[in-house]
Amino acid sequence: xxxxxxxxxxxxxxxxxxxxxxxxxxxxxxxxxxxxxxxxxxxxxxxxxxxxxxxxxxxxxxxxxxxxxxxxxxxxxxxxxxxxxxxxxxxxxxxxxxxxxxxxxxxxxxxxxxxxxxxxxxxxxxxxxxxxxxxxxxxxxxxxxxxxxxxxxxxxxxxxxxxxxxxxxxxxxxxxxxxxxxxxxxxxxxxxxxxxxxxxxxxxxxxxxxxxxxxxxxxxxxxxxxxxxxxxxxxxxxxxxxxxxxxxxxxxxxxxxxxxxxxxxxxxxxxxxxxxxxxxxxxxxxxxxxxxxxxxxxxxxxxxxxxxxxxxxxxxxxxxxxxxxxxxxxxxxxxxxxxxxxxxxxxxxxxxxxxxxxxxxxxxxxxxxxxxxxxxxxxxxxxxxxxxxxxxxxxxxxxxxxxxxxxxxxxxxxxxxxxxxxxxxxxxxxxxxxxxxxxxxxxxxxxxxxxxxxxxxxxxxxxxxxxxxxxxxxxxxxxxxxxxxxxxxxxxxxxxxxxxxxxxxxxxxxxxxxxxxxxx
Amino acid sequence: xxxxxxxxxxxxxxxxxxxxxxxxxxxxxxxxxxxxxxxxxxxxxxxxxxxxxxxxxxxxxxxxxxxxxxxxxxxxxxxxxxxxxxxxxxxxxxxxxxxxxxxxxxxxxxxxxxxxxxxxxxxxxxxxxxxxxxxxxxxxxxxxxxxxxxxxxxxxxxxxxxxxxxxxxxxxxxxxxxxxxxxxxxxxxxxxxxxxxxxxxxxxxxxxxxxxxxxxxxxxxxxxxxxxxxxxxxxxxxxxxxxxxxxxxxxxxxxxxxxxxxxxxxxxxxxxxxxxxxxxxxxxxxxxxxxxxxxxxxxxxxxxxxxxxxxxxxxxxxxxxxxxxxxxxxxxxxxxxxx
Numbered sequence: 001x002x003x004x005x006x007x008x009x010x011x012x013x014x015x016x017x018x019x020x021x022x023x024x025x026x027x028x029x030x031x032x033x034x035x036x037x038x039x040x041x042x043x044x045x046x047x048x049x050x051x052x053x054x055x056x057x058x059x060x061x062x063x064x065x066x067x068x069x070x071x072x073x074x075x076x077x078x079x080x081x082x083x084x085x086x087x088x089x090x091x092x093x094x095x096x097x098x099x100x101x102x103x104x105x106x107x108x109x110x111x112x113x114x115x116x117x118x119x120x121x122x123x124x125x126x127x128x129x130x131x132x133x134x135x136x137x138x139x140x141x142x143x144x145x146x147x148x149x150x151x152x153x154x155x156x157x158x159x160x161x162x163x164x165x166x167x168x169x170x171x172x173x174x175x176x177x178x179x180x181x182x183x184x185x186x187x188x189x190x191x192x193x194x195x196x197x198x199x200x201x202x203x204x205x206x207x208x209x210x211x212x213x214x215x216x217x218x219x220x221x222x223x224x225x226x227x228x229x230x231x232x233x234x235x236x237x238x239x240x241x242x243x244x245x246x247x248x249x250x251x252x253x254x255x256x257x258x259x260x261x262x263x264x265x266x267x268x269x270x271x272x273x274x275x276x277x278x279x280x281x282x283x284x285x286x287x288x289x290x291x292x293x294x295x296x297x298x299x300x301x302x303x304x305x306x307x308x309x310x311x312x313x314x315x316x317x318x319x320x321x322x323x324x325x326x327x328x329x330x331x332x333x334x335x336x337x338x339x340x341x342x343x344x345x346x347x348x349x350x351x352x353x354x355x356x357x358x359x360x361x362x363x364x365x366x367x368x369x370x371x372x373x374x375x376x377x378x379x380x381x382x383x384x385x386x387x388x389x390x391x392x393x394x395x396x397x398x399x400x401x402x403x404x405x406x407x408x409x410x411x412x413x414x415x416x417x418x419x420x421x422x423x424x425x426x427x428x429x430x431x432x433x434x435x436x437x438x439x440x441x442x443x444x445x446x447x448x449x450x451x452x453x454x455x456x457x458x459x460x461x462x463x464x465x466x467x468x469x470x471x472x473x474x475x476x477x478x479x480x481x482x483x484x485x486x487x488x489x490x491x492x493x494x495x496x497x498x499x500x501x502x503x504x505x506x507x508x509x510x511x512x513x514x515x516x517x518x519x520x
Numbered sequence: 521x522x523x524x525x526x527x528x529x530x531x532x533x534x535x536x537x538x539x540x541x542x543x544x545x546x547x548x549x550x551x552x553x554x555x556x557x558x559x560x561x562x563x564x565x566x567x568x569x570x571x572x573x574x575x576x577x578x579x580x581x582x583x584x585x586x587x588x589x590x591x592x593x594x595x596x597x598x599x600x601x602x603x604x605x606x607x608x609x610x611x612x613x614x615x616x617x618x619x620x621x622x623x624x625x626x627x628x629x630x631x632x633x634x635x636x637x638x639x640x641x642x643x644x645x646x647x648x649x650x651x652x653x654x655x656x657x658x659x660x661x662x663x664x665x666x667x668x669x670x671x672x673x674x675x676x677x678x679x680x681x682x683x684x685x686x687x688x689x690x691x692x693x694x695x696x697x698x699x700x701x702x703x704x705x706x707x708x709x710x711x712x713x714x715x716x717x718x719x720x721x722x723x724x725x726x727x728x729x730x731x732x733x734x735x736x737x738x739x740x741x742x743x744x745x746x747x748x749x750x751x752x753x754x755x756x757x758x759x760x761x762x763x764x765x766x767x768x769x770x771x772x773x774x775x776x777x778x779x780x781x782x783x784x785x786x787x788x789x790x791x792x793x794x795x796x797x798x799x800x801x802x803x804x805x806x807x808x809x810x811x812x813x814x815x816x817x818x819x820x821x822x823x824x825x826x827x828x829x830x831x832x833x834x835x836x837x838x839x840x841x842x843x844x845x846x847x848x849x850x851x852x853x854x855x856x857x858x859x
Contacts, residue, residue, distance in 0.1 A: 316741055340743045348741055355741070357734035359802050360727075368731050369742030378724045385727075422742065 008035050009071060010199040011056070011087065011168045016065035018051055025051045027223040028065070033168055033199045038190060038213045041203045043220035044243055044469065044502075049203055052220070053170055056201070057089045058082030088166035090157050092173050096145045103128035103141035106160045131163040135189045151182025158189065168199045175209060176303045187213055205301050205506045207236050219243055240502050270327070272461035273344070273430045275313060278322030282308040284486040285322060290430065292459040295452060297466065297476030300505045305485035306465045307349045310432045313463070314346035315339040326430060340369075343429035347419055347436055349465075351412075355419045358408030362400055363389040365407045365418050370425040392421035397447050413444025420451060431455060434465045449475060469498045481505050556794055556810040563814060567821035574824055581703060587816035588705035589614065589764045593787035594794070594808045595716045596760030599753040601791050602733040604800025605660040607754060609649060609667030610761045610787060614780030615675040617641045617765030621691070622684050622775035631690025638769075639762040645671065646758020650751030660754075668784065676777050684775040695770025705767045712763060716805045719756075729753060734801030789840045790815055814839070 012032040018025050026048045033039050043049050054060040056067060058076035066073035069085060076082045096105045106128045112120040128141045137155045145153060154174055161169055171190070175183035190213055194200060204210060210217060211234075218228040219242040227242035273290040283305045290296050298306045311317045313324055315336040324331045324339070332338030339346075348354035357365055363382065366389035367373035373388035374380050386403040393403065396417040400410060407418055416436065423431060433452070437445045452462055452475055466472040472479060478492040481504040489504040491497075568575040593610045600607045621638035625631065645667065652663045697704040720726035728749045731739045740746050764783070769775055792798065793814055794807025818839060822832045 314741075336741055336743050337745075346741065348738075353735070353737060355735075355738050357731050357738060357801070359734050360730055364727055364730070368727065369739070369744045374724050379722060380724050380727060381722050 009033065010035050010069075012068040012071075013052070013056060014066045014068055014073070016052065016055055016062045016067075018048075018055060018060065018063050025223050026055075026062070029220065029223070029225055030065075031218050031225070031228070033201055034216075035167075035199050036194055036197045037215040038194050038200045038202050039216045039218065040210050040214040041201060041218050041220065042205060042210065042239060042243060043226075044205075044467075047220040047243075048223045049220055050172070053089065053172055053201075053203065056082075057087055057170060083164055083166075086165070086167035087170070088161035088164055088168065089170040090154070090161050090172065090174060092176060096153055096156060096160075098146040099144065101142050101144055102132070102139055102148075102156050102159075105145055105156055106131050106141075106163050108160070110164065127163065128159075131159040134162055135159055136192060137189070149182070151178045151185065154178060154182070154186060155189065158186075162193075166198070168201065169193065170201045170203075172203045173205075173303075174202075175204070175206065176301075183209070205502075207239070207503075207506050210234075210239065211236070240499055243502060272327060272459075273313070273463070274323075274325040274328075276323045276325075278309070278312050278319050278324060280308060280312055280317060280320050282485050283312060283319075284484075286487050287322075288480060288487070288490070290461040290463060292429075292461055293456045294478070295456060295462045295464055295476045297464045297472035297479040298482060299466070299469065299472050299479055299501045300482035300488075302467065304482040304505065306482050307434050308485070309482065310346060310349075310434050310463060310465050313339065313430075314344055314432050316346065316348070340426065343427070344432065345423045345426050345428035345430070346432040347416075347423055347434060349434040349438075351415055351419055356407050356415055359406055361385070361404045362393060362398065362407050362410070362418055363403040366392055366421045366425055368422065370422060372425045388425075389421065392424050393418065396421045396424075396451065411444075413440040413447075416440050417444060417447065420448065424455075428455075428460055430461045430463070432463045432465070435467065436464070437466070437468065437471060469501055473498065473501070483507060556807050556814070559793075560810050560814050560817065563817045563821065567817065567824065571821060571824040574821055579820065579824075581701075581706065583813070583816045583820045584706045584709070585703040586820070587812045588703075588709040589768050590783060590786045590790060590815070591709050591809055591812035592712050592760050592764045592767070593757075593783055594790040594812050595712050595805055596753075596757035597784075597787050597791050598794070598796050598803050598805055598808045599716070599720070599729055600660075600757050601788075601796050601798060602729055602800055602803040603750055603753050604733050604736075604798075605653060605750065605753065606664060606788070606798075607649065607757045608661065608664040608784050609645065609671055610757060610764070611780040611783035611785075612668045612671035612675070613642055613645045613758060613761035614765040614768055614783055615776075615778065616645070616671045616678070617762045618769035618779050619675050619678045619684065619765075619775040621766055622686055622689065622769050623678065625690050626684065626686050635691050635694070635766050638766050639759060642758045642760070642762020642765065643755055644758070645761065646755040647751070649758065650754030653754060654747040654750035672778075672781070675775075675779075679775055679777045681777050683777065686773055689770065689773045691766065692770050692773055694767055695773070705771070708763065708767060712760065713805055713809055720805060725749070725752065730801065732800075733803070786815060787812075789836075792840070 009032045012030070014030050016026050016029045029048070029052060031039065031041075041049055041052070051060065055062050058079045058081055067076055068074070074085065076085070097108065100108070103125050107124050112123040112127065114120045125141060132139050132141060135155060135158055137152075137159060139152060139155065145156065148156070158169075158171075158174075174186055178186060187209060190200060190202065202213065214234065215231050216228065217234055217239060219226045219239060221243060227238065229238060270292055271289045272292045275289070276287050277285040278287070279285040286309055288296070298309065300306050308317065312319045312333070315331075315333050315338055319333055324333060324344075326342040326344060329342065331342040331344065352358075357368060360368070361382065363373070363385035367385045373385040375384060382404065389403055398410075398414050398417045398421065400414060407415060410418065420436070436448050440448070452464070456462055464472060464476055473496050476496070478490060479496055479501065480487050481489040481491065481501050483505055489500070491500055491504075564575070573579055593614070597607055597610060617638040620641045621634045624634040624637050629637070649660075649663055649667055652658050653660045694704050694708070699707050720729060728739070728744050731742070731744055732746050732749045736746055765780070768779055772779070790811035791803070791808050793811030794804060794809070796803030796807060815836065818836065819832060822835065827835075
């Protein structure tokens with residue numbers, strides 16, 4: 001590695017490769033973690049960061065390459081084995097038991113026992129207090145987790161990871177759900193731990209955090225190390241450039257130009273969707289308009305409130321306030337049926353959990369909840385459903401043995417097409433597409449982009465939520481960038497660049513964003 | 521040297537896993553295809569050989585009549601279990617609806633009115649369960665367990681703990697009559713299953729039941745009225761219990777205070793034996809009918825073979841465990857199909 005830390009290496013990864021179902025996720029990643037250093041791992045969603053952590057902490061095994069401890073390759077038998085060897089991880093999703101106390105949670109799974117097997121309560125409490133003192137957290141060990149805010153829970157989580165006396169602590173986007181003040185407190189704790197000589201691997205997209213704590217930075221992109229640098233070599237521009245630097249595929253551009261021309265004819269026309277001050281616990285008041293035939297992209301990092309915004313518009317969650325209008329008529333947001341009646345149809349983020357009925361046929365999945373495939377008095381039959389679904393599945397080019405095939409047997413791309421066919425079965429006027437191409441092969445992607453082009457030509461307004469920057473930039477006429485539940489920026493025309501999206505999504509400084517806007 | 525530990529395990533695991541999965545999938549597929557029908561055929565063959573009287577028209581019609589009430593309860597329960605719910609109250613609902621019908625008949629009400637009142641009582645019981653489960657989102661297990669208890673209590677209060685006889689029950693034909701030589705309870709059972717099959721497979725409501733059970737969140741987002749579907753299946757289960765109460769009381773020509781006790785367990789066993797997944801989404805009324813038949817044939821055959829009722833209970837229990845094992849194999853097979 002170019003940027004080898006001067007400190008004693010505690011752990012490392014050497015030439016890690018990993019594929020899922022033939023798709024390479026990691027293609028030869030190496031990095032070294034030194035004692036008393038904070039190593040930041042940065043990269044876009046899908047760059048392979050999570051998989052790398054899983055391999056380092058024994059949850060997954062690499063296809064090739066090795067996990068190194070003190071320079072020696074080790075075979076980790078599982079997360080428990082990794083923990084015993086001093087590798088601790090604090091995951092993005094908190095894993096505390098809300099009804100137990102802080103002390104109980106810190107010692108969960110390694111409770112001290114007396115000789116008779118009884119729980120040694122006094123010793124447990126002492127250990128918990130020690131662990132809390134180590135991170136300097138001012139927390140009542142007897143408080144129930146449920147009574148604590150997210151930031152304090154995150155500290156308990158760290159105290160729990162430290163109670164096992166690890167040599168390496170992995171923090172996976174620990175500030176993602178924290179307020180500014182809580183994040184500040186947590187970064188202070190990280191700095192203290194570094195001073196104690198712990199090796200830290202810190203996953204983050206946030207520029208201000210990276211600037212504050214990083215000793216080394218490794219940027220992952222498409223499963224390879226795109227760049228690595230020490231603190232001395234580090235600049236915000238260098239990090240952002242290496243995060244983006246992937247060649248933009250023609251796929252998006254090619255699909256865009258005809259759509260763009262088609263939509264520009266109507267773009268000046270009537271607004272289809274008008275959102276005013278829409279808000280919830282996860283979404284700060286959002287206001288925007290979407291014209292007929294227009295594609296409005298929504299970008300941002302995971303947890304920025306993109307899906308939550310889409311779900312509010314589609315009635316999947318109930319907003320705390322704000323209004324949505326379709327063609328000037330207000331929409332009843334108390335459930336999904338109001339927006340559906342108004343022509344707002346959503347393709348949900350997770351097709352397996354929120355979209356598909358895996359045991360039902362393709363035809364039933366297309367017709368479910370829609371007015372298609374029915375006869376008078378609520379009668380229907382498999383043949384009715386197939387007849388109603390056929391034109392839609394044919395236009396979506398769903399590949400299957402027949403429309404009676406259970407949808408659970410299809411590939412991810414074809415399942416997604418079935419769900420899109422259901423969206424079309426409602427003749428939508430507004431389509432909310434939440435990660436429409438996640439886990440979908442390239443051919444299906446192209447078909448889905450074609451569909452977006454077709455529906456916009458018919459005057460459908462599309463809200464495109466996507467983590468894939470080339471996709472969201474290539475298909476959209478304008479892009480909203482969300483950050484921490486807020487619409488941080490609206491980009492259009494020449495300002496629609498990956499650099500700008502990443503800067504606004506991660507909170508990079510506006511002053512630095514300016515030159516690159518001029519350049520592009 | 522670096523890669524040795526990882527590489528050594530990689531191919532070995534890769535070879536071992538498909539082999540194990542293949543075997544498991546094979547067993548699951550065989551169980552699913554042959555499961556109920558195969559088990560029923562096997563039992564019929566065994567008893568035909570060992571008990572000469574078993575395979576006669578009279579005996580088989582007798583079995584069909586004996587399973588009729590359990591099977592009708594099972595039809596309603598199939599819908600409930602397909603939505604990943606449960607209705608434990610059906611046995612007690614049989615008791616209370618039987619009491620309603622007999623009490624009204626004894627009081628001089630016409631047979632049709634007594635039967636209609638019993639069915640209405642069943643609908644009411646189901647509606648209460650349905651509202652509590654669907655509207656207030658209470659756990660179906662608790663709601664219907666409570667109903668099991670209070671409905672039994674109501675029956676005891678109504679009958680004062682004594683059997684209410686009626687030698688001139690107006691609708692006794694429903695228990696003792698025959699149509700073209702087939703006992704009326706069997707005819708009713710077949711009619712209930714035919715209607716249920718139509719509802720489940722040829723109506724939009726039936727598709728919704730499949731959808732809600734398969735993925736409730738997806739159903740909600742697709743605009744399916746999930747709560748109405750949930751309430752609906754409990755109402756239908758209550759109606760089936762009402763039909764069961766009418767037939768059971770017609771058979772006995774009386775309302776017995778503990779009539780129907782434990783029927784819910786036999787009915788659930790029939791549903792699960794029939795291949796309906798307790799996790800919801802997957803189910804079949806034909807399977808439930810076959811499941812009820814397995815239990816009926818088992819009891820009848822063992823009785824013909826002079827096996828004591830004590831042992832019969834043990835054997836029935838083992839059969840239910842086997843049914844759950846089959847259910848497990850089946851759902852495991854299903855998760856392997858859906859990546």
